[in-house]
Amino acid sequence: MSDLHESAALSARRQRTRSALLAVLAEYGALSRADLGRLTGLSRSAVGSAVADLREQGAVTEETAPHAHAAGRGRPASVVSLRRESGLVLGIDLGHAHITAAVGTGDGTVVGEATAPLDIDDRPEEALDTAAALAADAMRQAGCEPGRIAAAAAGIPAAMDLRTRAVRAPTVLARWIGLDPAAELERRIGVPFEVANDAEMGARGERALGAGRGLNDLIYVKASHGVGSGLVLGGQVYRGASGLSGEIGHIQLPGASNWCRCGNRGCLETAVSVVEVRRQLGHVLAGADRRPVPRELPPLAELAARPATARVITDAGRTLGRVLADLVNFLNPAAVIVGGELGRAGAPLIAGVRESIDRYAQPAVAEGVEVMAGALGVRAELHGALVMAAGRRRTRT
Ligand SMILES: [Zn+2]
Incomplete structure (x- = not known):
């Protein structure tokens, strides 16, 4: 396990602990640390560090209980409660x-x-x-x-x-x-x-909590029904003059000519939207089983583990990487992070993207860029919205 994955796992565990505490506080109101431990089944030290984190974020307050003197000895009892208005x-x-x-x-x-x-x-x-x-x-x-x-x-x-x-x-x-x-x-x-x-x-979600933590220059690709991207440049989210940057789904692929919903031909999206990739995978599955194209496909992660369907996924990655290679040349990011539903395909997809970037970007630029699947999966956008809202909370208070 790499350091990055280890710290991601640790951080996921701490987040689960904090979620568990907040959930019981929402249900019961104010609780002592001992009650928090009893209700969540968490150890005293786990409760202690989670309460410290939540206090620092302003999500909870901890005060001496009104009847604390009754115990008569030891540390006065305190109760933890949600501080909803700021947390x-x-x-x-x-x-x-x-x-x-x-x-x-x-x-x-x-x-x-x-x-x-x-x-x-x-x-x-x-x-x-x-x-x-x-x-x-x-x-x-x-x-x-x-x-x-x-x-x-x-x-x-x-x-x-x-x-x-x-x-x-x-x-x-x-x-x-x-x-x-x-x-x-x-x-x-x-x-x-x-x-x-x-x-x-x-992009905000992956940068704050996922694969892009600590990186100031990255391209996040959301490859789902459409293909879009979010840019972080010089530590800032880049939106363009009017907020319309990042439309990589409508960059023309060399040699492609399928009609796109935007009215153009040969857009990246026509080749690698999750709908198109599923269509291709269905075709392969039908061929293998000599049956009609199945309506419901197995999950992408499962298809990524079978050699015949993994090839289709890698090919989609190469196509996506062909456009990303030009952007990598142009922007010199530290990482390309692929999320969205297609990102669930994982290793064979990323291998295809990597291959094209190595093939088409300048060697020194290609060498410097990490290509990864998003660590938050299809939850990156939801977490990004929460991260953005939390940023506004801080500027308002
Ligand atoms: Zn288009």
Whole structure:
């Protein structure tokens, strides 16, 4: 296990501990450390370090209990309670086929979460109403009301014009054009929202909590129904002049000519969207079994472990890497992190991306870039929204 993985595992364990404590505090109100240990089954030292972390984040307070003197000896008893007004934030991840809302502290700790499958593309009103219902559910689980949420952020799979706060992409989420999702969410949920492109949220999530920790220059790719990217350059999220940067799904592939939903031909997305890769995998599976193309495919991680289907995945990685190689040449990032549903394919996908970057980027630039699957998987965007909201909380208090 490398240092990076070891610290990621450690950090995941600490986050689970903190989540467990916050969950029982939401349910029972104020609790002593001993009760926290009893209710969560955690050791005294685990409770102690988690309480210290949560106090530092401002998520909980610890005070001497009013009847502490009754014990008469030893350290006076204290009780830990949630400090909801400054600690908890709300994050929403809107994807092409799902919506997830979560309440947490923005460091990977999630206290309440609710999700629903929904094709959001053609039904913005229904999507926004569902997002509000899921947010209410997540807040209920966390034991907090909207007025106690310090800040909120949402990621959306569309180009956002950050000057007008409106969705602005005539071919993606066409029915959302001109909508101000932040205002719509704020009106429904009663919390001020910041909304940004989902790939930007993924980049924020992976940089704060996942594969990109400590890196100031990285390209995050969200490869799902569409292919988008989030950029961190010089330690800052880069959005472009009006917030529309990162549309790598519509960069032309050399030699490709399939029509794209954007009206152009040969876009990267036509070759490596998860829909197209699944189509190719279905074809291979049908060929192997001499049966019609299956409707439901096994999970990508499983297909990545079979030689015939792994080749299809590696090939998709090479194609993705062909475009990334040019971007790596241009930006000289420390890492390329591949997330989204396609990122779940793992090793064979990353091997393909690596191969193309080594083949097409300048040797010194290629040598300096690490190519990785996202450590947060398809949760990077949700965590990124929580991270962004937590950042706003700090600037507001
Ligand atoms: Zn296109």
